[in-house]
Amino acid sequence: MTFRDHEQAAAAARAAVRCAVVTLSDSRTEETDTSGQLILDALRAAGHEIVERHVIPDEPALLGPLLDRLCAEERVEAILLTGGTGVGPRDSTHDVVAARLDKRLDGFGELFRMLSWEEIGPAAMLSRALGGVRYGRVLLSMPGSRKAVQLAMEKLVLPELRHLVWEATGRD
Numbered sequence: 578m579t580f581r582d583h584e585q586a587a588a589a590a591r592a593a594v595r596c597a598v599v600t601l602s603d604s605r606t607e608e609t610d611t612s613g614q615l616i617l618d619a620l621r622a623a624g625h626e627i628v629e630r631h632v633i634p635d636e637p638a639l640l641g642p643l644l645d646r647l648c649a650e651e652r653v654e655a656i657l658l659t660g661g662t663g664v665g666p667r668d669s670t671h672d673v674v675a676a677r678l679d680k681r682l683d684g685f686g687e688l689f690r691m692l693s694w695e696e697i698g699p700a701a702m703l704s705r706a707l708g709g710v711r712y713g714r715v716l717l718s719m720p721g722s723r724k725a726v727q728l729a730m731e732k733l734v735l736p737e738l739r740h741l742v743w744e745a746t747g748r749d
Contacts, residue, residue, distance in 0.1 A: 581588035594742050596620055597629040597653050601640065601670050602721060603661035607632050610717075612659045612726045620657075620714045620731045625738065628652050635661040648677070648712045654742045656714060657734065660721030662705045674718050678709035682741075685709075685717060685733060690734055693725065710745045 598620070600613035607613075610632050617627055633639045640661075647653050661670030670676040675681075685708025693701035701735065706729065707718045715738070 580625075580680070592624065594620075594625045594738050595628050595652055595654045596625055597639070597647050597650075597656045597660045598627060598631070599643065599647075599656060600721070601635040601658065601718045602632065603634050603667060605632055612721055612723045615723055616657050616659060616719075616727050616730060619735060623735050623738075631721070634746065635667050635669055637669045637673045640670065642679055644673065644711075646717070648714045648716075653714060654746065655738060656716045658716070658718040659726050662707070662718055662720045664703055668705070671707050671720055674707055674709070674716055675722040677711050678716065680710040682708035682710065682715075682717075688733055689719070689725075689729055692728055696724075696728065715741045715745050 584644050598613055600610045603608065605613075607630070611634060613630065617630065628650075631643060633643065644656065647656050658670060658674065661668045674729060686704075686706045688703055689706040690701045693704060704720050704725070705718075706720060706725075707716075709716050717729070717734055719726050
């Protein structure tokens with residue numbers, strides 16, 4: 578099967594992906610979370626369904642159980658996270674997500690940093706954007722800045738989300 582065959586099969590198999598969106602921030606609320614809102618708007622515009630949205634502090638003790646529950650939910654096919662991917666002392670999203678992955682999608686982080694390099698230069702190395710699969714659920718973790726989320730959504734997430742879910746779920 579060629580890449581285009583995969584892409585067409587994935588599009589035919591899934592008209593909409595059921596998504597959960599999680600923002601990690603010590604200062605934002607649902608009302609002030611512009612990055613999370615950008616994800617929601619982009620997903621809806623692409624025809625996907627939002628099944629849950631959470632804005633929580635960047636605390637492993639909160640994120641870990643939330644991810645465990647979301648990954649066990651049959652109605653959730655993809656979890657998109659924003660925030661907590663840097664190297665600061667409070668940035669724990671990468672570590673919590675990485676510890677739960679069955680399979681890593683190294684290309685997501687690599688491509689994100691490559692695309693970021695084109696915009697912000699060597700500061701792109703500070704991002705620990707991460708993708709992977711757990712229990713057949715796609716997890717994509719992006720930085721918290723609105724510009725970074727826009728880049729990830731436009732260039733990586735939206736063009737491949739249906740295909741990613743189709744592959745991760747065993748092409749049902």
